[in-house]
Amino acid sequence: MSEGSLQRAGQLRRQLQEHNHRYYVLDDPTVSDAEYDALFRELQALEAAHPELRTPDSPTQRVGGVASSEFASVRHRVPMLSLNNCFSEEELRDFDRRVREGLGRATVAYAAEPKLDGLAVSLIYEDGVFVRGATRGDGETGEDISDNLRTIRRIPLRLHPSTSSGHTASKVVEVRGEVYLPHEGFRRMNEEAAAKGEKLYVNPRNAAAGSLRQLDSTITAKRPLAFYAYGVAQGLPPQRRTHMDMLQQLRDWGFPVSELVRRVEAADGCLAYYGEIGAKRASLPFDIDGVVYKLDDLAGREELGFVSRAPRWAVAHKYPAEEAQTLLENVDFQVGRTGVLTPTARLRTVFVGGANVSNATLHNMDEVARKDVHIGDTVIVRRAGDVIPEVKAVVLALRPADARPVVMPAHCPVCGSEVRRDPEGVAYRCVGRLVCKAQLKQALQHFVSRKAADIDGVGEALISELVERERLKSPADLYTLEVADVAQLYKSAEVAPAKIIEAIAARRELALSRLIYALGIPSVGETTAKDLARHLGAFERVRVALPEVLTLVEGIGVAAAEEIGSFFADAHNAAAVDALLERVTISGEQPVSAEIADQCSLAALLAQQQVKGLGPVKAEKLTAGLGSVTELLVRIDDPALAALLDERTAAAVQAHFAESANRERLQLLERQFEAFGLTGAAATQRAAAGGPLAGKTFVLTGTLPVPRDEVAAQIEAGGGKVSGSVSAKTDFLVAGEAAGSKLAKAEKLGVTVLDYAALQGLLGGEKP
Numbered sequence: 001m002s003e004g005s006l007q008r009a010g011q012l013r014r015q016l017q018e019h020n021h022r023y024y025v026l027d028d029p030t031v032s033d034a035e036y037d038a039l040f041r042e043l044q045a046l047e048a049a050h051p052e053l054r055t056p057d058s059p060t061q062r063v064g065g066v067a068s069s070e071f072a073s074v075r076h077r078v079p080m081l082s083l084n085n086c087f088s089e090e091e092l093r094d095f096d097r098r099v100r101e102g103l104g105r106a107t108v109a110y111a112a113e114p115k116l117d118g119l120a121v122s123l124i125y126e127d128g129v130f131v132r133g134a135t136r137g138d139g140e141t142g143e144d145i146s147d148n149l150r151t152i153r154r155i156p157l158r159l160h161p162s163t164s165s166g167h168t169a170s171k172v173v174e175v176r177g178e179v180y181l182p183h184e185g186f187r188r189m190n191e192e193a194a195a196k197g198e199k200l201y202v203n204p205r206n207a208a209a210g211s212l213r214q215l216d217s218t219i220t221a222k223r224p225l226a227f228y229a230y231g232v233a234q235g236l237p238p239q240r241r242t243h244m245d246m247l248q249q250l251r252d253w254g255f256p257v258s259e260l261v262r263r264v265e266a267a268d269g270c271l272a273y274y275g276e277i278g279a280k281r282a283s284l285p286f287d288i289d290g291v292v293y294k295l296d297d298l299a300g301r302e303e304l305g306f307v308s309r310a311p312r313w314a315v316a317h318k319y320p321a322e323e324a325q326t327l328l329e330n331v332d333f334q335v336g337r338t339g340v341l342t343p344t345a346r347l348r349t350v351f352v353g354g355a356n357v358s359n360a361t362l363h364n365m366d367e368v369a370r371k372d373v374h375i376g377d378t379v380i381v382r383r384a385g386d387v388i389p390e391v392k393a394v395v396l397a398l399r400p401a402d403a404r405p406v407v408m409p410a411h412c413p414v415c416g417s418e419v420r421r422d423p424e425g426v427a428y429r430c431v432g433r434l435v436c437k438a439q440l441k442q443a444l445q446h447f448v449s450r451k452a453a454d455i456d457g458v459g460e461a462l463i464s465e466l467v468e469r470e471r472l473k474s475p476a477d478l479y480t481l482e483v484a485d486v487a488q489l490y491k492s493a494e495v496a497p498a499k500i501i502e503a504i505a506a507r508r509e510l511a512l513s514r515l516i517y518a519l520g521i522p523s524v525g526e527t528t529a530k531d532l533a534r535h536l537g538a539f540e541r542v543r544v545a546l547p548e549v550l551t552l553v554e555g556i557g558v559a560a561a562e563e564i565g566s567f568f569a570d571a572h573n574a575a576a577v578d579a580l581l582e583r584v585t586i587s588g589e590q591p592v593s594a595e596i597a598d599q600c601s602l603a604a605l606l607a608q609q610q611v612k613g614l615g616p617v618k619a620e621k622l623t624a625g626l627g628s629v630t631e632l633l634v635r636i637d638d639p640a641l642a643a644l645l646d647e648r649t650a651a652a653v654q655a656h657f658a659e660s661a662n663r664e665r666l667q668l669l670e671r672q673f674e675a676f677g678l679t680g681a682a683a684t685q686r687a688a689a690g691g692p693l694a695g696k697t698f699v700l701t702g703t704l705p706v707p708r709d710e711v712a713a714q715i716e717a718g719g720g721k722v723s724g725s726v727s728a729k730t731d732f733l734v735a736g737e738a739a740g741s742k743l744a745k746a747e748k749l750g751v752t753v754l755d756y757a758a759l760q761g762l763l764g765g766e767k768p
């Protein structure tokens with residue numbers, strides 16, 4: 001072996017150590033992965049050629065080595081203590097009082113840290129080199145897991161010389177900290193386990209423990225374990241006098257220390273920290289089960305000492321556990337507003353996440369199958385923050401022999417209607433719609449809610465009672481309620497029955513967007529309802545719109561268009577909507593928006609037909625000079641078509657329209673365009689550029705002699721635009737009988753007001 005190899009090996013080790021620290025601890029790498037790999041492979045090759053060059057602190061030792069048959073036990077030179085817990089403000093204040101009294105001080109400062117939910121380890125360094133690492137075990141004796149710990153990149157194999165402090169490390173240094181698995185790593189491990197058909201880990205802590213206890217360290221090396229240092233048990237330079245100093249020393253040596261650590265003053269500071277970390281808990285990338293307060297002054301610690309196996313100078317302040325085990329006694333199916341049946345676990349009541357929990361969601365049948373949930377199982381229930389409690393996993397080892405599988409009922413548990421699985425997707429639905437009292441109650445609650453019809457005083461209890469008495473069978477029935485109906489049920493109501501009836505009457509007129517939203521169409525939220533109202537302008541148009549037209553509305557995709565279509569196609573819904581339209585009036589109806597009109601050209605229609613090769617450009621060529629679908633369909637049979645397009649596309653177009661269903665679809669769409677006042681939009685737009693109303697904006701109000709759609713179509717055919725509301729940009733207001741606020745506003749703004757006859761004059765080329 002040459003002197004050069006020896007030097008080069010040392011140099012490589014130092015470089016790799018530095019890059020490791022920058023990457024894993026400081027999160028600030030200065031070389032690429034490829035550069036790192038090149039250095040790493042060079043060192044590996046050197047060590048393979050000269051095994052005597054291999055040192056225990058070499059970065060090559062992190063990939064794991066020979067499997068052992070068992071772990072050797074090691075006696076901790078300094079016992080690994082545990083912490084006393086406190087669960088309340090009162091207990092925390094008691095702790096603080098004991099500390100102050102023990103030290104005879106009026107107030108003390110603490111170092112506050114997150115309490116990581118992992119495994120405590122001890123790391124021994126001799127002459128700056130990692131020589132041994134062990135589990136806590138019983139606190140006196142642990143297991144030697146050095147080979148496994150060496151694979152964790154965040155644990156330095158050699159202490160950095162303390163350049164900043166100038167304190168030299170003692171011969172023996174012992175560092176304590178927590179090995180844990182971040183959520184992301186846990187997710188990855190379970191994904192891999194699932195792919196291999198292996199058992200899943202219940203939580204990150206178990207997965208970390210399993211990984212650390214591998215006898216084959218090459219397995220540990222593949223696990224995304226992480227580490228935070230929180231203490232020095234031996235070898236702290238005496239100049240370091242506080243816990244915060246100690247943590248700085250750990251950072252100087254190259255250890256990762258949690259960024260969340262802070263010095264706080266007195267019990268109030270501790271409590272503020274507890275609240276602050278608690279608020280962050282759900283969004284941290286790892287599990288914590290509490291925070292730890294440690295007397296910051298190290299000399300004070302000596303003075304206080306220990307009781308049994310825990311220090312008097314520190315305490316863990318625990319958060320409520322987010323997970324607990326309990327018995328799954330039964331599974332019910334809850335019927336949602338749109339009929340979806342959600343499997344719901346009935347549990348033996350358990351205290352978890354700070355509350356008593358006796359129901360938890362199982363989400364859907366796919367999840368039930370994935371988690372292999374049986375009735376009678378012992379399950380792990382999770383309740384994190386304000387999230388709905390869920391059944392997270394089953395403890396298979398505790399499954400009794402008579403455990404029963406969960407079965408989706410064939411009929412709705414509320415109304416007995418058939419239950420069907422959604423053709424695509426995981427949901428099962430009761431097809432009963434408003435016949436189903438569960439769906440009806442929720443549909444009514446949605447109907448009266450603030451963003452929908454906004455009817456005050458009609459609450460869940462009242463709706464439920466009226467539905468059970470069959471006084472309410474659909475939203476329309478709300479408008480037939482009388483004071484007596486409500487008074488009967490609401491003897492001591494907070495809202496007087498007469499007021500409730502008044503509130504309902506006050507909502508006989510509904511803005512179009514509210515009405516659309518209030519129907520509770522699946523996948524139509526408030527925003528989509530507003531978009532539908534703004535673009536299609538009339539309830540009837542929304543109701544009959546073909547999916548091709550619906551998808552022209554921004555934000556509406558194919559799936560939503562289908563949901564809307566099938567909602568109105570359902571006979572129960574159609575009857576309920578008809579009944580409702582007899583009771584309410586709709587305000588804010590207007591012509592189809594200019595944006596939609598612009599898109600409704602014959603060319604766009606064609607381009608939508610999914611004919612191979614026929615995009616918007618070729619569709620434009622094909623339709624140039626054409627006025628209608630009928631003309632187009634005649635032309636399509638013409639052999640000269642290929643002259644307009646290329647031969648291939650021409651053939652595809654002809655083949656497409658040879659199918660009568662495709663011809664009919666196109667004609668159907670054209671009829672819808674006509675009905676929507678969008679006749680030959682493309683053709684009219686060309687005319688419009690020079691039309692008599694070119695560049696003018698119109699608003700319609702009041703009752704006109706012909707339907708508004710038609711008036712709007714006339715204006716658009718003349719080159720004008722129709723808008724829904726009067727503004728400074730409005731050129732003309734066309735006012736019919738009983739014109740209201742729009743007329744007043746137009747007059748205020750000095751907008752010219754026309755009657756229908758005057759509009760006809762303009763269209764004929766007269767001056768206003």
Ligand code: IVH
Nearest residue numbers: 081082083113114115116119120178230292
């Ligand atoms: S200090 C004498 N600090 O909690 C003090 N422990 O019940 C000994 N833990 O076994 C521990 N985060 O596994 C300390 N910031 C932290 C901690 C922490 C987690 C664990 C550790 C220990 C247990 C004590």
